[in-house]
Amino acid sequence: MGYSSFLKSRKELAKELVKELLHDYKYVSLLGSHIEGETVMVNKVSTAIGSSFDAQCGFVLKIYNGASYSEYSFKDIDSNVKDFAEKIKKEITLSTYLSKKMVNVGIMEDKPHIEKFSRPDTGKKYTTEELVKVCTSLRDEMLAGDKLVINAVSVIGQVIVSKMFISEHKDLEQYYTWTNGYLMCVMRDKDKMSMERSGVCYDNMEKVINELPSKVKHTIDITKKMLNAKHITPGEYDIICTPSISGLIAHEAFGHGVEMDMFVKNRAQAKNFIGQYVASPLVTMHDGGKAYNSVASYFFDDDGILAKDTVIIEKGILKKGISDSLSALQLGTIPTGNGRRESYKRKAYSRMTNTFFAPGSDKLDDMIKSIKHGYMLFETNNGMEDPKNWGIQCVAEYGIEIIDGKLTENYVSPVVMSGYVPDLLKSISMVSDDLEVIGAGQCGKGYKEWVRVSDGGPYLKARVKLG
């Protein structure tokens, strides 16, 4: 496996098409996207082996129409480039009525850059048969792990990403892979049911396969604990966030809040707080395709902008946001390489990549000891943001009660954390010296536009409202 032979075969046609369209338009770029890979899933009653859930193959053109931008998504480049260009022109041309509504944004910068990037999986290669064996063995181990287990699921999936970006002055290619492994255990005891998941992810399938078995016992143990987990008594508590929950907070609290297409729309309060304290001075937060090696690490974004490491919050002060090219153009800022599309069929928005809090200097043991009564929260379930009004809701799969500085055996599930973003971030009083970034998630914009993201951080101590 290597960079897509399909994209290679269309490179010259892609250049011809861009050149042809440049006769009529001042800016034209073409993104070719070919995502391959295989996913193997084994559960008690089924095995599924198929293409990666992210698999896609096609192109999208971005064209400056004299005021703003028009896009055309399609499957393949017709070899009759002239006729194809004419067809595209017709497809993207708006009625006079709609054309008059176009905003005037100017032409995107198109600095010359020719480069090929590659990050192949350097580990052992596995056949489909070997992957099925690994997944089957993990499933069987979980099914045999406790008599209450009624189903067990193991999944290994790899994505193999090839993208090319062609404009008048740019010719970029990138190739990289990512592998996720998941385990899920379901238990039933009469009328009670519980479910718990674990995951491992690397840019190396061999590492995933070597590490996944170590999660089996933990997955079974936690699933069993969940059977008898209680509902939490709603109230305000001192909490310790594990890296998964720290990441969820980073993502929901100030990740979405600094996506700069929201600045263009005046939909994010953060726009007015640049340079101000929005969090405890212990808090520093990053985002970027280059900020950490995880599921959202790439070399250039879907606008052909090189990935960066953006420091969003530095010692409690909001420094800057993350942007796609069109938002940056309208705001007069430099794009940060965060223009991402769900697929070639969708628009590029300002999106998070790898988002995380930087580690501090506290020790986890000291953090637990400092709590008289509170909870340690584990495993992201989901979260929702409200960048305009800074409301936040984060759901953790479970929490463990802390009494007099010690973790107890009292499990609660699920745990819903809600509140006002600055209150939550300013309440952070201890930050551990750990750092874990977890690349198992997907993120939507509103309720759509799903892209893979990672998030994480150290352990954080904060005070929040739990329900």
Place this chain on the structure above:
Amino acid sequence: MIEKIKKILNNNKKINAWKINYSEIKSCELFYVLKKLEINRATQDVRCDVTIYHDFDKYRGSSTIVIEPFMDENEMVKEIDKAVYRASFVKDEYYDIPSKSDDEMINISSNFSDKSLNEWAQLITDAVFEADVYKNGWINSTEIFLYDTKNIFINSNGVFHEYKKYSGMIEVIPTWSKNKEEFELYKNYEFSSIDLKRITAEVNEILLQSRDRSEAVKLPKNVDVKVLLSGRDINSFFSYFANQLQYATVYQKMSMFELNKSCQGKSLKGDKLTLTMSPFVLESSSSSPVDFDGIVLKNEQIIKDGICQKYWGNQRFGYYLKQEKPTGMIPNMIVDGGTKSLSEMKKEPYLECVSYSGLQVDPFTGYVGGEVRLAYYFDGEKTYPVTGLSISGDLEKIKENMFFSKEIISRKNYSGPSHIEVPCFKIL
């Protein structure tokens, strides 16, 4: 392309059965910031999923691959061989695929075909902005998506369906300004037929809700009143009941429901639930005459008066459960109205939740709840908007004590009561 694929599939001796799901998709998309068009998009796409079934020992293995329109015959053969190789490791219990039936496929009626997608997009733009008339409130951003899809389904048992599907989605972010502070909400309106007046009304409603959010105050402490659930997330509440009766859930022993028994607990005090799965719901963008196995879909009542009547779901798990004629995956839910009118529900103090950051229904923990962005609180004397609160409840208790409004709404994949009255939520 389809004929080429069929020939390759029929010539491969290791393939015992196959199905092809083919779609040609056209879209027109407009993205507005305020009333200015930021970007327009058009797509022309083709998707061809081929599933092959390979029988060995006592098993039926399957694998699905994507055949791209640009592949030549050799590349198609290679991809299909890859699917056969993958299927040889899939040791699933044998199941049949659907055979040709006399069931008549009814096409979805839609007015989309009356005009081009571009013409509709322009009319929808006007319909959205017709509601944008307030001094202190406005539409911050609007996204309009219109899709025209031609679908073909074929399988090796002679099943063939060809049908058109139209769908649209409008996402609107309304904003209201009060005392130099701005408040917003979110609206996602999906449809399969275009009603311009309804679009204006939907946008107007969410604009007025954003006004109410700007006036919303914190709920007084320790309020303990019945909750009226409404809004877009009401669907997810009823999906729980539908999912419990799916063949796959039942076969995997993950269902808590049993046929001919109550799904609403032993001491039901509220309204009895009647739930029908339906291929068509007016305006639902999920409506479809057939499922991905080619089964012609029809209405199936799965719960009547709180008693489980029927399992439903896909061909494979239906076969395992020895269902003579599996229902197929039916996309919409129709829930019968209840015993109380909305005005009756609103006679006593209540908290009417209309906008959530996400209403969660967790079948494992029995948790139901979420953060509420806008609710209306009636304290017995006056009604006023409130915000910054959460609700949480126990599904077991809710099931026994909920009432459904007589008023019916239709949205997304749901037609049913506009409100659910629940007396036992904790309000925080």
